[in-house]
Amino acid sequence: MSTETIDLKTKLLTDFHARESLLNGEAGSAFHQKKRAALGRFEELGFPTPKNEEWKYSNVKDLISESYHFNAESSLTLADLQDLKIPEQVANILYFVNGHYSEELSSIVSSSDQIIIESLQSAYKKNPTLVNKYFDELVKDDTDAFTSLNTAFAFDGVFIHVPDNQTVEHPVILRFVSDARSENVGSQPRNIVAVGRNAHVKMAEAFRTLGTERSFTNAVTEIHMDRDSGVEYYKVQNESDKAYHVGTTQVRMLDNSHFYAGTVTLNGRFTRNNLNIILDGEHCEAHMYGLYFPDGTQHVDNHTVADHRKPNSESNELYKGILRDKSKGVFNGKIFVREDAQKTNAFQSCKNIVLSTEATMNTKPQLEIFADDVKCSHGTTTGQIDEEALFYMRSRGISKPEAMSLLMYAFCADVVSQIKIDSVREYLENVIAEKLTTK
Numbered sequence: 001m002s003t004e005t006i007d008l009k010t011k012l013l014t015d016f017h018a019r020e021s022l023l024n025g026e027a028g029s030a031f032h033q034k035k036r037a038a039l040g041r042f043e044e045l046g047f048p049t050p051k052n053e054e055w056k057y058s059n060v061k062d063l064i065s066e067s068y069h070f071n072a073e074s075s076l077t078l079a080d081l082q083d084l085k086i087p088e089q090v091a092n093i094l095y096f097v098n099g100h101y102s103e104e105l106s107s108i109v110s111s112s113d114q115i116i117i118e119s120l121q122s123a124y125k126k127n128p129t130l131v132n133k134y135f136d137e138l139v140k141d142d143t144d145a146f147t148s149l150n151t152a153f154a155f156d157g158v159f160i161h162v163p164d165n166q167t168v169e170h171p172v173i174l175r176f177v178s179d180a181r182s183e184n185v186g187s188q189p190r191n192i193v194a195v196g197r198n199a200h201v202k203m204a205e206a207f208r209t210l211g212t213e214r215s216f217t218n219a220v221t222e223i224h225m226d227r228d229s230g231v232e233y234y235k236v237q238n239e240s241d242k243a244y245h246v247g248t249t250q251v252r253m254l255d256n257s258h259f260y261a262g263t264v265t266l267n268g269r270f271t272r273n274n275l276n277i278i279l280d281g282e283h284c285e286a287h288m289y290g291l292y293f294p295d296g297t298q299h300v301d302n303h304t305v306a307d308h309r310k311p312n313s314e315s316n317e318l319y320k321g322i323l324r325d326k327s328k329g330v331f332n333g334k335i336f337v338r339e340d341a342q343k344t345n346a347f348q349s350c351k352n353i354v355l356s357t358e359a360t361m362n363t364k365p366q367l368e369i370f371a372d373d374v375k376c377s378h379g380t381t382t383g384q385i386d387e388e389a390l391f392y393m394r395s396r397g398i399s400k401p402e403a404m405s406l407l408m409y410a411f412c413a414d415v416v417s418q419i420k421i422d423s424v425r426e427y428l429e430n431v432i433a434e435k436l437t438t439k
Contacts, residue, residue, distance in 0.1 A: 008047070012149065036152075038140075039152035041145075041148040054332075066214060068186030068215075070099065070185075070186040070187065071187060072098045072179070073098070086206075086208070092108045092110050092173065093106060093107050094106045094117065094173070096175070096177070098179055099188060101120075101157075114162070114169070115166065115172070115201065120156050120159050120190055120191075120192065131159055139220060139222060139248065142250075146218050147248050150190060150218050154188065154190035161194045162199040172204070176205065177210060178239070178243065179210050185216070188218045192224075195223070196229065197228055202420070203234070204233070206235075212242065214242045214244065215242065215243045219248070222250050223250070223259075225253045229254075230257065233261045237266060237271060240269075244269055245268050246274075248274040249276070250278075252278045254281040258284070261289065262291075263289070264291045265294075266432075268300075271292075271301065273300075273301070274304075275303070276305040276307070277305065279310065283313065285313070286313075288304060291320055292321045293323075293432070294321070295323075295324035297326050297328075298328075300330070301331075304332070304333045305334045305335075306333075306346060308346060310340060311340065311341055311343050315346045317348040317349065318350075322408055322436075325356050327356075329359075329360070329362070332366070335378060336370075337368070337374050337376065339371055349378070351381050351411075352382040353385060353411060354384060355384070365379060
């Protein structure tokens with residue numbers, strides 16, 4: 001193990017025990033015991049190396065080679081946010097700056113009858129029993145070091161509860177901003193979403209960076225879906241060239257629930273997205289869409305799991321990437337069909353365009369079936385731009401740069417069009433168009 005790894009790991013362990021000593025009676029709570037157990041898992045696991053099969057193509061040595069000030073205070077104002085060109089929208093908007101919830105920047109428009117939205121800290125103070133019911137329940141057996149690290153250091157984030165039979169009119173937008181203008185900063189937001197029976201909500205997580213120093217975000221979102229519920233979930237990363245991001249979204253679905261996800265990575269030095277869905281009921285539907293655009297020496301890694309545990313469920317997955325320069329992409333998609341999950345339909349596809357001889361894309365689709373009455377498929381393609389289509393467009397007077405931009409935008413369209421929050425989709429359409437025309 002490298003010296004850098006030992007240093008950062010030791011600092012984190014020391015920090016945990018220092019914080020624990022200040023908790024007094026709270027250290028014995030069930031909530032803190034979950035944190036302590038997670039710390040034990042992290043201490044045993046350590047940071048992953050390429051020898052770990054799940055991290056074979058994603059080396060975190062550079063990520064952990066420097067220290068970060070976690071949960072640093074920030075003087076960020078609304079005026080500072082103008083530089084991020086964040087779209088205006090009517091929604092429940094919550095800001096988290098370096099991991100801290102900012103009530104001053106946030107705005108909640110939905111009634112408390114429709115939805116309960118609180119910062120994790122506030123929700124725990126008001127109703128610790130309710131928060132502890134959901135906290136760490138979906139990832140408590142996770143063997144990923146970063147997930148365990150987040151649980152141990154869960155400082156703030158959001159707690160969302162949608163009561164039974166409620167359809168939330170306005171989406172929930174979580175904006176996580178790293179203020180790296182003066183120092184390296186780190187944050188570990190923990191989000192808990194509990195959606196009741198026959199309840200429906202749309203939500204999005206957006207990650208941005210201010211400043212030129214390093215930032216490290218280690219985020220975990222747990223989504224609990226009761227029977228007949230529906231969740232639309234979008235994750236958009238448009239961070240700095242010195243931003244390191246590891247995020248895990250864990251979903252559990254019960255009978256007749258519908259989950260819809262879109263994950264878009266626009267910019268960042270190192271990005272690892274884990275999307276794990278347990279279809280733990282009959283007649284569940286899970287749809288997963290992903291899009292990524294690494295350039296320079298950026299690295300984007302998408303790991304997905306669709307775990308079918310009950311009969312008559314369906315999952316559909318489409319991820320697409322455009323890689324330039326010396327960038328690297330990774331896609332590892334797993335589909336499990338358990339013995340009891342008869343009449344499962346599960347489909348997975350990953351398609352990539354590589355625009356440089358120095359860019360690399362590693363794909364590993366996996367399908368494990370233990371039932372015999374199923375329809376399943378998985379596949380991946382990696383290639384270059386369609387030369388025939390390019391020639392056709394150029395023969396009609398379209399310049400090569402413009403023709404390539406149009407072809408690449410068309411390649412992205414069937415993912416972007418699936419985003420159903422209008423303001424998020426329009427923002428992405430503009431940013432993607434700009435990104436594809438500036439190279």
